[in-house]
Amino acid sequence: MTAQRSPNPFNPGSPVDPNDFVGRVSELENFKQKLMQTANGSLANMAVAGGYGVGKTSFLHKCKALAEESNALAIYFSLNEIDELSKERLAAFLIRRIKEKVREEMILERISNEIFKVIQRIKIKTEKIELSLDEEDENTFPNLQTALVAAWKTLKGTKKAIVFLLDEARVLERNRAELLLYLRAVLEHLQIEHIPVMILPAGKLTITGPTGTGFSPLVRTFQPALLENFSREEANAFITKKLNQAGVEIELIAFEKIYNATEGHPFVLTAYMNSAYSRLLPEEKKLTQAHFKATDVDFVKADLAPFFARFYDQTGRNSRKILSVMANFPREEISFSELAKKLAFEMNELSPHLGKLVQDGSIIRIDRGKYKLFHHLLGEYIKSRQQKNNSEA
Ligand SMILES: Nc1ncnc2c1ncn2[C@@H]1O[C@H](COP(=O)(O)OP(=O)(O)OP(=O)(O)O)[C@@H](O)[C@H]1O
Numbered sequence: 564m565t566a567q568r569s570p571n572p573f574n575p576g577s578p579v580d581p582n583d584f585v586g587r588v589s590e591l592e593n594f595k596q597k598l599m600q601t602a603n604g605s606l607a608n609m610a611v612a613g614g615y616g617v618g619k620t621s622f623l624h625k626c627k628a629l630a631e632e633s634n635a636l637a638i639y640f641s642l643n644e645i646d647e648l649s650k651e652r653l654a655a656f657l658i659r660r661i662k663e664k665v666r667e668e669m670i671l672e673r674i675s676n677e678i679f680k681v682i683q684r685i686k687i688k689t690e691k692i693e694l695s696l697d698e699e700d701e702n703t704f705p706n707l708q709t710a711l712v713a714a715w716k717t718l719k720g721t722k723k724a725i726v727f728l729l730d731e732a733r734v735l736e737r738n739r740a741e742l743l744l745y746l747r748a749v750l751e752h753l754q755i756e757h758i759p760v761m762i763l764p765a766g767k768l769t770i771t772g773p774t775g776t777g778f779s780p781l782v783r784t785f786q787p788a789l790l791e792n793f794s795r796e797e798a799n800a801f802i803t804k805k806l807n808q809a810g811v812e813i814e815l816i817a818f819e820k821i822y823n824a825t826e827g828h829p830f831v832l833t834a835y836m837n838s839a840y841s842r843l844l845p846e847e848k849k850l851t852q853a854h855f856k857a858t859d860v861d862f863v864k865a866d867l868a869p870f871f872a873r874f875y876d877q878t879g880r881n882s883r884k885i886l887s888v889m890a891n892f893p894r895e896e897i898s899f900s901e902l903a904k905k906l907a908f909e910m911n912e913l914s915p916h917l918g919k920l921v922q923d924g925s926i927i928r929i930d931r932g933k934y935k936l937f938h939h940l941l942g943e944y945i946k947s948r949q950q951k952n953n954s955e956a
């Protein structure tokens with residue numbers, strides 16, 4: 564009888580298990596340092612910025628695991644979970660998630676029932692509560708910072724800090740970063756009493772913009788760690804770790820091919836490996852060049868289409884035109900003036916479109932006035948879409 568092959572260890576759709584997390588050494592070091600500073604009562608926060616599929620959620624999950632190892636109350640959630648996000652809703656949600664987390668910890672017997680009961684009573688005063696006077700008591704607090712102080716006073720014998728990991732945090736930058744400024748103000752209030760609360764927003768944030776672009780005071784509070792593609796070493800560590808677990812070997816020469824194809828983009832790399840792994844025959848125990856060649860045939864059209872559609876199919880007509888020119892241009896980079904000429908656009912017409920594409924993450928500004936697609940396979944994808952459209956027309 565032959566042993567069953569392990570299930571495919573490459574899951575492009577889900578964040579990586581913290582135990583399988585690879586790389587990002589300096590960013591994690593940065594987080595650990597901030598966590599220690601927070602626990603010691605200083606104001607220390609950070610933000611995580613990066614494009615689609617670069618590993619932001621995985622990073623937050625890893626930070627959560629590290630925070631829990633350090634005995635912090637670590638709370639992860641995505642801001643997508645809150646409809647019509649406002650200061651009041653955000654404040655109420657943060658307190659609600661503390662309560663839920665404390666309940667979980669109480670069930671696991673890491674937090675006592677007494678603490679649990681006190682925490683459950685904490686409320687933030689809202690207009691609604693003001694109407695029913697009988698509901699208001701010493702557990703009703705005028706705002707988020709006072710509610711957090713109360714939560715901390717209850718937890719401090721048991722926990723080292725409270726850490727919020729906020730995913731999909733780009734919404735915090737709406738209206739000139741109104742909600743980020745609000746969170747910063749709350750953190751500054753807490754700092755006066757050395758209340759160890761840390762907030763780590765992650766998303767396609769623009770606070771990484773060069774200083775002087777209006778966000779500089781925020782950059783100081785939420786110092787951004789910018790996640791980029793894996794280096795070759797990180798990509799190789801990723802591949803080796805997952806394949807070892809599955810008991811599958813890999814031809815050495817394949818590493819080069821994999822990196823060239825994926826550029827170490829975490830999502831693209833995971834999808835590529837997933838596809839190659841799925842091509843192993845039941846009796847095969849080693850991934851070879853042949854598996855990757857077979858993957859190449861329809862990787863972009865089949866595996867990456869759902870990922871790339873957001874950049875191309877789901878964008879506006881002008882954006883598509885620009886992306887098409889870039890995909891079909893003989894060089895990887897294209898200058899602003901070359902683009903304007905090819906498109907017969909006025910210079911001042913082109914700028915805002917390019918700005919939007921950079922924000923969407925589909926193109927990268929390499930240098931003043933020079934641009935490239937964020938991934939060469941996006942170019943392949945766009946060409947394949949055009950071929951399809953042409954043959955249908
Ligand atoms: N450090 C890492 N170690 C191992 N795998 C990783 C790492 N970072 C990301 N991945 C893998 O890459 C893929 C994308 O990661 P993830 O979902 O965390 O990215 P994201 O930036 O949150 O994406 P999105 O923009 O869609 O929210 C997942 O399959 C994940 O398992």
Ligand SMILES: [Mg+2]
Pocket residue numbers: 619620621730
């Ligand atoms: Mg994510």
